[in-house]
Amino acid sequence: MEPSDAREPIDAERGRQLSLFRPLGYQRNSCGYCKSKDGSASYYASSLSVRPAHYEELVNRGWRRSGTLYYKQNLRRSCCPHYTMRLEVSAYKPRRDQRKAINRWNKFILGPEYIRRVAYLCPKTREEKKSRKCNFDLLSAVHGVEYSNVKRPVDPKTKRPLEPAHRFEVNIEGDAVSQAKFDLFLKYQTKIHKEDVSKWQTKDFKRFLCSGLKRTEPNATDGQRRLGSWHQCYRLDGKLIAVAVLDMMPNGVSSVYIFYDPDYEHWEFGKLSAMREIALAVEDGYQYYYMGYYIHSCQKMRYKGSFRPQYILDPESQTWDPLDGALTKALDAKPYVSLSQDRQCADTTKSSASADTETETETEAEAEINDVEVSLFDLHMPGVLTVDEVKRLNLENWALLVHGSFLHMDDLVGWEKMRVDDPQSVKGIIAELAATLGPVVVRNSAVVLFD
Numbered sequence: 001m002e003p004s005d006a007r008e009p010i011d012a013e014r015g016r017q018l019s020l021f022r023p024l025g026y027q028r029n030s031c032g033y034c035k036s037k038d039g040s041a042s043y044y045a046s047s048l049s050v051r052p053a054h055y056e057e058l059v060n061r062g063w064r065r066s067g068t069l070y071y072k073q074n075l076r077r078s079c080c081p082h083y084t085m086r087l088e089v090s091a092y093k094p095r096r097d098q099r100k101a102i103n104r105w106n107k108f109i110l111g112p113e114y115i116r117r118v119a120y121l122c123p124k125t126r127e128e129k130k131s132r133k134c135n136f137d138l139l140s141a142v143h144g145v146e147y148s149n150v151k152r153p154v155d156p157k158t159k160r161p162l163e164p165a166h167r168f169e170v171n172i173e174g175d176a177v178s179q180a181k182f183d184l185f186l187k188y189q190t191k192i193h194k195e196d197v198s199k200w201q202t203k204d205f206k207r208f209l210c211s212g213l214k215r216t217e218p219n220a221t222d223g224q225r226r227l228g229s230w231h232q233c234y235r236l237d238g239k240l241i242a243v244a245v246l247d248m249m250p251n252g253v254s255s256v257y258i259f260y261d262p263d264y265e266h267w268e269f270g271k272l273s274a275m276r277e278i279a280l281a282v283e284d285g286y287q288y289y290y291m292g293y294y295i296h297s298c299q300k301m302r303y304k305g306s307f308r309p310q311y312i313l314d315p316e317s318q319t320w321d322p323l324d325g326a327l328t329k330a331l332d333a334k335p336y337v338s339l340s341q342d343r344q345c346a347d348t349t350k351s352s353a354s355a356d357t358e359t360e361t362e363t364e365a366e367a368e369i370n371d372v373e374v375s376l377f378d379l380h381m382p383g384v385l386t387v388d389e390v391k392r393l394n395l396e397n398w399a400l401l402v403h404g405s406f407l408h409m410d411d412l413v414g415w416e417k418m419r420v421d422d423p424q425s426v427k428g429i430i431a432e433l434a435a436t437l438g439p440v441v442v443r444n445s446a447v448v449l450f451d
């Protein structure tokens with residue numbers, strides 16, 4: 001064991017840089033997609049304090065958050081596997097239906113009268129008209145109709161500036177709760193998700209959509225990008241009509257949720273907001289846009305695949321594969337796909353013909369396991385460290401937050417004697433958390449226990 005003075009001291013400054021995680025453990029739950037009673041299995045942790053860089057690391061290991069709840073699904077043991085997907089924003093080309101949605105919305109904002117008068121007052125040159133017809137410019141399509149960018153020449157007829165039909169404004173604000181946001185959210189859940197909203201109280205809404213990652217304001221002088229959780233608020237004639245909840249990470253923008261006024265449903269806010277968020281990523285220099293999980297069996301999710309080029313996280317190797325014909329075909333054939341594993345299998349099959357039957361027997365034996373009762377390490381959950389890998393992390397040095405003070409794991413009474421693979425022991429619980437979080441986050445976090 002390393003002497004205790006060899007490890008990093010956890011003073012207040014170091015403490016502020018750490019993300020905090022409370023382990024909740026592995027659980028089976030009902031599936032929201034195929035409605036099976038306990039079809040989905042995930043590892044859960046909760047937190048009120050996660051740094052955007054650490055969250056990015058987690059997202060790239062298959063995690064996602066729902067409010068203050070963080071989870072990583074066991075794709076091999078779930079009926080509707082949740083694949084992490086991301087779009088490379090610099091290569092994005094909007095499809096025809098996407099361009100149409102934004103053009104339609106822009107026309108509505110400006111209105112026929114404004115469009116007619118402005119064409120008369122500030123006529124476009126033939127070249128301008130031609131280039132507009134041939135090239136779709138995402139950034140100008142997204143921003144052109146925001147009120148501050150709308151041309152308002154003085155109309156000689158009225159002697160007043162020409163006004164668009166609607167005043168449309170979009171602002172990024174911190175993810176604080178407000179009455180207007182909560183009212184809009186209730187209206188959305190009732191009409192769009194047909195939910196009985198009597199169960200939603202302000203505090204639940206706050207936990208779900210207003211308690212995200214630690215925020216950092218953008219800073220032009222040191223090139224610091226906006227980080228953390230934000231609300232992109234859409235206002236029409238001064239009234240809040242949509243809120244997109246966004247997690248900004250060092251290299252990517254992650255769409256958390258969008259809720260909008262159901263009266264505007266036919267404008268396709270799903271498409272409009274995705275294009276606006278891609279534009280934001282392009283402008284501010286984030287490389288990726290994460291649209292949440294991709295669930296191949298869910299028809300409603302397929303639209304996400306129409307934003308291209310889209311990549312899917314391989315659950316085993318945690319590398320990215322293009323969501324193209326080959327992957328789609330594999331997903332059509334079976335719910336759980338890991339192309340890296342398929343390639344490995346193909347290699348072994350070449351050298352030994354019996355490999356296939358071996359894997360099958362193994363899968364059958366595993367299916368018998370009651371996965372909530374055994375240690376996570378016996379489940380071979382994809383994208384999770386093995387016992388040996390966890391042992392190499394030197395868990396005794398991991399920070400522990402107990403009643404507001406930082407300790408190290410081996411300050412716990414009996415730590416030495418506990419077993420890593422005993423899911424009932426504190427060490428076992430901590431080891432499962434470490435295995436799912438991965439080495440980078442373990443080094444930069446503290447575990448919250450007994451609070």
Ligand SMILES: [Zn+2]
Nearest residue numbers: 031034079080
């Ligand atoms: Zn399902």
